[in-house]
Amino acid sequence: MDWRLKIGTNSFSEDTLLVYFKELTKKCKSSTLWSHYSMLKSTLNLKHNMNIESYAKVRALLKRQSEGYQPKKSKAFTGDEIYKFITEAPDTKYLATKVALIMGVMGACRSNELYEMKTKDLQFFEGCINVSVPITKTKVPRNFTVTGDFYNIVKKYSELRPSDVSSSFFLNFQNGKCTKQVIGINKFGRMGKEIAEFLKLPDPVKYTGHCLRRSSATLYADGGANMTALKRHGGWKSASVAEGYIADSKKNKMDAANKILHQINPNSISISNANSCPSTYADGVSNFTIDNFAITNKTSDVNINTTKTPPTIHFNNCHNLTINFINK
Structure with a gap:
């Protein structure tokens, strides 16, 4: 005007x-x-x-x-980096940060969604916690579940909260105790940098308040989530954001490369993993048998007929892989 x-x-x-x-x-x-x-x-x-x-x-x-503009995006944590922080950071100092990390990654939560989280939004059951996110940017309520070791960490923090405080779930945590002060939204925005500094990652300032949500979407896409599942997980109405995570998924890129490689040389089988998940090969199957080689994991077996000369097998960043040599 x-x-x-x-x-x-x-x-x-x-x-x-x-x-x-x-x-x-x-x-x-x-x-x-x-x-x-x-x-x-x-x-x-x-x-x-x-x-x-x-x-x-x-x-x-x-x-x-x-045209040609590349927006700056927050960096995302890998699964190994998250696991390292959860297991190695001392609870006396980082317990609240650990819980925020768990909530942010498991529920793809924004900083303001963590700030708005109330005790009534968490329902504790035996071995799991159901978490509701009623207030979101897109006006689409979401729900997610916390289980396993993460359940024990969140429960530990919840039990340390004073009972005579406000309904906000996240309270300031110092020297192994919760105070009555609510954690502010700006502190949630700095937690990514705090985690990166503990892990001694390069450029910790690039781990902004959005890094937990980006880490969640990236890990879910690398785990094989499709468009519908990813949109539901993050509460996105538009497919464009979800498409970006799927397009950038290391697992999807590796699967595409392996499928092309398999068409060029069927005897060359690459078993790769982009993010420390159970191993897969060109067609995404964990179990298969090649002549006298039996490479097994936890899904159904697939038999592949090849020549009697064993093919070249490439292993990249594979974890928890069992190889059985069977003499037929």
Whole structure:
């Protein structure tokens, strides 16, 4: 509105907004331009009954400015890094951070969702905790479950909370005790950096408050989650964000490479894993038999007929792999 007064116009026409956004391109990056556009679209529609979504020239300008733009994204933790922090960081100092990490990764939670988490949102059962996330950015409530060793950690923290405090679940934790002070949203935003510094990872400042949610989506995609499951897990309405995680999945890329390799050379079988999960081979099957070689895991057996000369087998980053040599 100030800009309109400055240039002496009362118009909200497409040409007027085109000039306005052309000036903004000189000082704003692509993501900021789209933020301005989104705010203007909502405000002008509400206060002036103007629908600028139909302004094709303006949208075309913004799309041109987006070409080649690479947004900065928070780094994500690997499964090994999460496990190392959970097992090696002392509880006397990092227990609250561990619980936030568990909630963030298991439920793909944002910093504000952790901040808004209440004690009533957690239901404790024998061996598991059901957690509700009623307040979300996309207005889509979510639920997730905490089990295994994570269950014991969250339960330990819950039992240390004073009973005569507010309903907020996350309370400040110092010297092995919970205080009555609620953990603020900015502290949740710094926890990723705190974890990275403990693990001595490079560029800890790049582990922002969004790193827990990104870590969750990345691990789930690497575990083989499809589009529907990933959207439900993160509460995304749009498929574009979920598509990004699936497209960047190391497991999916490795599976594609192995399938291509298998078509070029059927006797060359690559058994790989991108994220410390049980081993798989070209077609994603853990158990198979090759002549006198029996490579087993926990899924159904698959027999592959080959020549009598054993094929070349490549193992990359495989864990918990059992190889049985059978003399037939």
